[in-house]
Amino acid sequence: MTDALDALHGFYAAEAEYLSAGGPGKADFGGMAAHLAPDVVMYQAEVLPYGGTWRGHDGMERFMAAMSDAWSSLAFLEQRFAVDGETVATYNRCVFQSRPTGRTLETSIMQWITVRDGLVTEFRPFYLDTSAVLAALTP
Incomplete structure (x- = not known):
């Protein structure tokens, strides 16, 4: 594995631990x-x-809280990775459950992630269908 992919897997493991411990708050x-x-x-x-744009550790913590307000669960059905130096492109097929409506949404998200010196510096997610995301979240 590459250093960037190792760093990203480390982040994903920490994220899973954070969420399993109760997440924001x-x-x-x-x-x-x-x-x-x-x-x-x-x-x-x-x-x-x-x-929007979320910056720094404080911004990421606030982002996690905002995501938690929107989604009660997220399960990855499939993940694929392509690495080019400090950049990792990810394909994520996942199922979300909406906190406001209880609806589930199976969708795909591509992400362009940059890693530098073993730390994630940037996330750029691209949703397959933001209209479907909004429909799942809107009562």
Whole structure:
């Protein structure tokens, strides 16, 4: 495996541990933060309830809280990775369950992730269908 992919897998493991411990407001974000650069940036589609640009560890912790407000669960059905130096492209087929409506959504998300010096510096997710995401979340 490459260094970037190893770093990303470390982040995913810390994220899973954070969420299984209760997530925002209940678990310590420090384990996740240890895998993120201090100036990490998460870009989300503006139309989503958790859309916008989230910066730094504080921004990522607030992003996780916003995602938790929107989704009660997320299960990965399939993940694929392509690595080019410090960049990892991921294909994620997943099932979300909407917290506001209880509806489930099976969809795909591509992500462009940058890793530098063993830390994730940037996430750029691209949803297959943001309209379907909004429909699942809207009562």
